[in-house]
Amino acid sequence: MSLRFSLMGPVRGWRDDEEINLGPRQQRAVLAALLLNNGVWLSNDQLIGMVWDDPKPSAVMALRTYMYKIRKALPELDLRSKDGGYALRAELVDDCREDPLEGLTSAYFEAQRVRLGDQRLRCHEARLEREPDVVELQKHVAAHPFRERMRALLMQVLYQEGRQAEALEHYHRARALLTGQLGLEPGPELRAIHARILNGDLALPPRPEQLPPDVDDFTGRAAEIARALDVLPRTVGITGMHGSGKTALAVRIGHLVRHRFPDGQIFVRGHDVVNELLRAVGVENPAGDGAALWRQKARGKRFLVVVDDLQDAASVKDLHVPGSAVLLTSVRRWNELPGVTWLKIAGLPASEACGFFHGLAGPAVLAAEPELVAKVLARVSHLPAPIRVLGGKLAGRPHWTVAMLLRQMERETVLGEAVPSDCRAVLAPLARAHRNLTDDERHLLGCFARQDTEVINVCEAAAMSGGEVGAIEPLLESLADVHLIEPLELGRYRLPAFVKLWFQLRAPVLTS
Template sequence: MSLRFSLMGPVRGWRDDEEIDLGPRQQRAVLAALLLNNGVRLSNDQLIGMVWDDPRPSAVMALRTYMYKLRKAIPELDLKSKDGGYTLHAELFDDCRGEPFEGLSSTYFEAQRVRIANERLQCREALLERELDVLDLQKHVAAFPLRERPRALLMQALYRDGRQAEALEQFHEVRSLLNEQLGLEPGPDLRATHARILKGDVLLSRRLEQLPPALPDFTGRTAEVAQALRALPQTVGITGMHGSGKTALALHVAHLAKRHYPDGHLFVGGDDVAGALLRAVGVENPAGDKAALWREKARGRRFLVVVDDVRDPAQIADLHTPGSALILTSVRRWNELPGVHWLKIAGLTEAEANQLFRQVLDPARADAEADVTDVVLKRISYLPNPIRVLGGKLAGRPHWTVAMLLAQMERETTLGDAIPSDCRAVLAPMIKAAAQLTDQERHLLQCFSRRDADVIDVCEAAEMSGGDPGAIEFLLEALADVHLIEPLVLGRYRLPHFVRMYFGWRVPALTS
């Protein structure tokens, strides 16, 4: 369960995805004052002075009442009372929407609004400096025409795009505005930018942009995205079975975080990760200790690197550099890699799976057969990649119902080698996983899949497969490492529905 609060717009709080009723305006003001001083002890007098400009004697009792109601509304809130004061520890996020503390009007909150507005403006301009996007800079300059730093950045961005005349026009425009409205001349930074453009010696550096686009229908994974963003620039590893959406999550996080890494955003894979990174930064035919050479090239720079489908931890063991960030995807969790913040993902939640299916397919068609849709999604363990394939198949067959799709899925369990290409696309994660198993692992999964129970222990697995319990435990652990079964307590494992469906078919051509 996660608890988070926002001070942008009205003071709001959420428990997971459900918004919490934080009570009347003054009660929200008390909470806002505590959140603004996260982790700092505030005395009763300090809190009262923040919330009320002209407090009455009854303010002390009102404060106690609000504290009681906040504890009751949010019992898990870390709100501590000691020596006539209060301390709160909570997670805040800034969604950059609206004016801070909307509806709160004390002198304290007015001063905080000014402070936060200035900080947000500075952060926005720092981001604009890293991105140097002409359109974004033009919008910002239009909103704040007298600010010189973003005007200088716009001049640089226009010059970089080969628009020297427009860049110089920006200087003359802001100079006129400053003269007319403030009686001032442009400052030294703006004049220096103007002089460099006239001389043609503006240093241009094109940032490496190799990230594939994020999925427009990316759905769910709210907690995992938040954990990954908090962990960066520590290396983040995303692990899960084939088809669980590891790459989609990695790219989604990378696009959210890339503004913090101005020197380049790289996407690599394969067996020579260090070599691919070196080639991306202009090192042709790299040889020798490639990891050491990469660290030398990346020293003092801030790269964001996504390494997709890591199959050998030695590939990336020595690639992390201070200031840069690595996001890894791998079916296996490589515990031997130090300093990695691992995230394990599986299928989406039932609600998220339905949401994704409705994005791919016409929502009205999915809603008309909600019960059948639930059955279809459960059969594929709510995995996002098969959901997209099935939703796309139905979208291309406007006269089909979801029930027809389910009937076809059931018939295909008896077709053996003659499985249609669209079904193979749905099964692609399992086909890929099966190809990487040993004969013993595949046989054990087939035995497990034909049982009525979803959960099995080592002794039951040994009995049904005819193997030695000690050896069977190693096989079960190997299958758990690639997420084809889910470890519960020691010696007990659960089989996901999608894995059961596939390996219970006994389709030799697909599992060879």
């Protein structure tokens, strides 16, 4: 349980998220005087002088009464009394935009109101300097037209957004205001910004260019690419099992549409998404609501954002900005995210998989042993990542045939974890998937993989694994969500050949 207090606007307090009734005005004035001197001992006379401009003799008794009521309303408050004085320690927050100490009218509170207002103004300006935003700066300059530093910052931000004429107009307005009302010329900071804008030597913010290089031998996915190009700039999600080429597809789409997004491309791995976006647009060590700050920064701009290997739907939930586009890749399809068009990818069509393998291993290999090539590709479910490794292996062994490669793959099914490094590279996508499964999911999938059949139903899965039907179906659905089995119809599932290969390789380990 925690207590928080605010002196901005009326004096207010909260116990966790519930607001507390702090009593009548004079009682709140006593509490405010203690809060303004957080941790400092105040005598009765000091407190009375702060709360009452012309105190009556009864003020001492009134003070004691208010202290009693404050303790009763806030028993957990660290309020101490000693030698006819009081002190407290409490957490203060600035939670609103109102004037401080509203309703408290003594000379002491008037002076504190001026001090807090000035302090708050400086803090707000410091935040605008760290995280400049055109709309907030325009509001601030309108409210405080003689604050030249903020007007200079507004001119700089406008110029950096390509709004040079507006930046120069702000200078002329400031000059007219200063000369007309104060008889002064603009100060050196305003004049310097004005000169740099005229000379064109004001540095522009860096444009993020984070999109990874396109893959030269990218193969297939024409239908998915066409669909994504049609949907963008609305959000597009790409889902599929590890090794299916989600990232490569997202990068290919990104390069095809990058000309639509002149403010830059941002590439983020699926962790700490908001802070990575903010760093990409120049905000270091952001504080507060990061998603709201990102929306401010991206407002009026056109960014292409690629979030690769999304791990948590909440991390991208509130990031959409009109005009900018988001491309998501994820093993899991996050159906709770609104407004996302999901594209599911799996293995390549057989002809495209052969073409990809042909380009990696060489045309002679495919021409000499087309049937064996088909067997090799089927064993890895036509997935691009393992095909790349196998094709590269053959290219690096010019005296090998596809038959030799296939014999090695078959021999490795009895080696357990003692397999060559290139075999580990082939299986790396499934190794990643396997690490993220629960023990029950691993057991069920292993039982399925050791069957002769490719298709099972829920009852067969329960019988082979020794589980209850009611508990097995959620496990099967969970495995289908990450594409380790394929849902065919309600209650029936198919096991991909590549997943079966993984469990064949692990069989000695699983049964030892």
